[in-house]
Amino acid sequence: MTPKTVKYVDWALWLSLLVLSTLVMRVARPNIGEAHAAFVYILIVLGATAGGERWLGILVAVLGFLAINYFFQPPFDSLTVDQPLDYLALVSFLSTALVANHLLARARAEAETARKHAEEIEALSAEVRHAEALREASRLKDILLASVSHDLRTPLTAIRALAQDIAADGSRARGHAEIIVGQADRLGKMVADVLDLSRLKGGAFTMNAEVNTAEDLLGATIRQFSGVPEAKRIETVIDYSQPALLGTFDFVQSLRVMTNLVDNALRCSRDAPVTITVAQSNGALSFQVADRGPGIPVSERERIFESFYRPNGPAADAGAAGLGLSIARQLAEAQGGSVRYADRVGGGSLFTFEIPSAKLDSLT
Amino acid sequence: MTGVAAEHYRLLVIEDEVDIRRAVSAALRDQHPAIIEASTGTAGIDAVDTSHPDLIILDLGLPDIDGLAVCTSIRAATAAPIIVLTARHGESDTVALLNAGADDYITKPFSTQELAARVSVQLRRSRTPRSHYGVIMADGLSIDLHRRQASRDSGLIRLTPIEWDLLAVLVSDPGRVFTHQQLFAAVWKRSFGDARLYLRVHITNLRRKIERNPADPRLIITEPGVGYRFILTP
DSSP: OOHHHHHHHHHHHHHHHHHHHHHHHHHTGGGOOHHHHHHHHHHHHHHHHHHSOHHHHHHHHHHHHHHIIIIISSSTTSSOOSSHHHHHHHHHHHHHHHHHHHHHHHHHHHHHHHHHHHHHHHHHHHHHHHHHHHHHHHHHHHHHHHHHHHHHHHHHHHHHHHHHHHHHOGGGHHHHHHHHHHHHHHHHHHHHHHHHHHHHHTTOOOOOOEEEEHHHHHHHHHHHTTTOGGGGGEEEEOOTTSOOOEEEEOHHHHHHHHHHHHHHHHHHSSSSOEEEEEEEETTEEEEEEEOOSOOOOGGGTTGGGSTTOOOSSSOSOTTOOSOHHHHHHHHHHTTTOEEEEEEOTTSSEEEEEEEEBOOOSOOO | OOSTGGGGOOEEEEOSOHHHHHHHHHHHHTTOOOEEEESSHHHHHHHHHHHOOSEEEEESOOSSSOHHHHHHHHHHHOOSOEEEEESSTTOHHHHHHHHTTOOEEEESSOOHHHHHHHHHHHHHHHHSOOOSSSEEEETTEEEETTTTEEEETTEEEOOOHHHHHHHHHHHHSTTOOEEHHHHHHHHHSSSOSGGGGGHHHHHHHHHHHHOSSTTSOSSEEEETTTEEEEOSOO
C-alpha cells in the first residue's frame, strides 16, 4: 500500500469507529451518562492521533464534541444545552482532546525527526567508511606500484642487459644465460604473487576445499624443493604409528601456503635444518615450520604478514618481494585456517599453518 | 632418446603464440628434428590427420576452438601421447583434458629441460607394451603383477585389496598422470560416490608401505589438484 492509501484507510477506520461507538452508545443511552461517552470519544481521539495524524485527531475531537452535545446531553437529540455546567463539561472535553492530540502529534513529529537524523548519520558514516576504504586502497596501490616497479624492473634490467651483451658478443652466452634464467624465474614468481594478491584482495579466489591427508600435502611441499640444494636441510616429524591425519582444505592453495613458509624458513636460516611438524588437536590440523634463523623482533611480528613488508635495516635477501607471508596468511584465512608466528624455543622462528581437520568414519 | 631411433619420431606443436612455438621447437629440435607447428586448433586437428605425429604438444588456450574439443578430436584420431601446456597449477580445464585422454601436462613458464624430459617419457611410454602380468622394479621395490605381490629387500609387503588395485592401476602405465576421477573409476568401478574421499587416504597408506620415506614420496607422485602418477626411475 502507498502512504496515501494508508492515510485514507486510517481516516475511514477512525471515523467509522466514531460512528459505530456513537450508534452503540445511542442504543445504550438509558444506562450511560455523558461522562462515559466523553471517555470513549477521548480514547478514539487519542487512537486517531497516535495511529493516523493530527488533523484526523482534531476532526474526531470536534465530531465527538458535537455528538456529546447532540446525543448525550439533555435535552437529547438537540444542539442546545440545559444547564450552564454542561457547557463546562463540553469545553473541558474539547480542550482535553485537543491538548492530548497536540502532545501526541508533537511526540510523533519528534520521533520522526530523530529517525531522519539517525538515517542521515548512518548515511554519513557509511560515506566516511567508504572514503576510508578508498584511502586504504589508494595507499596499498601506491605501495604496490612503488614495490612492483622496483621489484619487476630489477630482473628486467638484468635480463635485458645480459641478452643485449649476448647479441653483441656470443662468447659469454652460457654464463649470461644462466643468470637470465634465474632472473626470469624471479620475475615469474613475482608476477604470480602480485596476480594472486590482487585476486585475493578482489575476492575473486575460489577455494576447492576437500578432504585431504596431511602427508600428501607434506610430500607435495617437499617435492616443490626437489633439485634445490637447500632441500637437504628439510626435516619432517610425523607419527606413522597413528592413522593418516586428515584435513579439509584446498590442496593447491595450501601447497602454496606451505611452499611460501618453507621457502621463507630456508632463506632465513643459513645452514641449520628446517623442521616441519604435523599434528592434530582441538579440531585443527597444524603444520609447524621451524627454523633457526634470527627470529622476528616483537615490534615486527604482525607487520611481517603485510603485503610488501620489508624488514628494518639491511635487506636479508634481495630476492624477497615481501609477498610470501602475506599471501600465505590470506590463502589460509580464505579457507578457514590461519598462519601464526611464534618464537622458537632455543632461537629462531616457528610458523604455524592451521586448517580445519577432517574425519572419515571407516575405510571402504 | 639418442641416435637413429629418435629421428623417427614426429612431433606436433599446437600453440598460437609464435614465440612460445619457437621456444618449444628449439628445446626439442636437437632430439627430434621432425617438428610440425600449428597455430590454431583446426590446423592442429588437420595436421594430426595428414602427418600422423607420434606425440602432440597442445596449448590449453587456443583462439579458435576450445582445448577440450581439440583434445577429444585428436584422441579420436590417434593414440599418440598428448602433453598439455597450461597456465596454472590444478586448473579445472587441465583436469578435464586429462580426463578426456591427454597423457601429461606442464605448467607455464616451464623449463625446457623439463619439457624435453616429459616428451621422452611419453614417447617411451607409447612404445612400451603395457603389461599387466610382468614384474616391475622401481627404487628397490619389486611389484609382481601376476602374483599380486609387492616386496622390498626380499621382504613381502602386505597390501589391502584396494591398495593393491590402486598400485596396479598406477604401475600399469608408469609416467602417465591419472586424475582422481580416473583412479576412482578404475578401482571402485564407478565415477562418483562418497568413497572418492577415501582415495587420498588409501594413497597415503599405500605410500607408508612402499615408499622409503613416505613424507618425501619418490614412486607415487602427487600432481597438485589433478591426481597421481607412478614413476619407475625416481
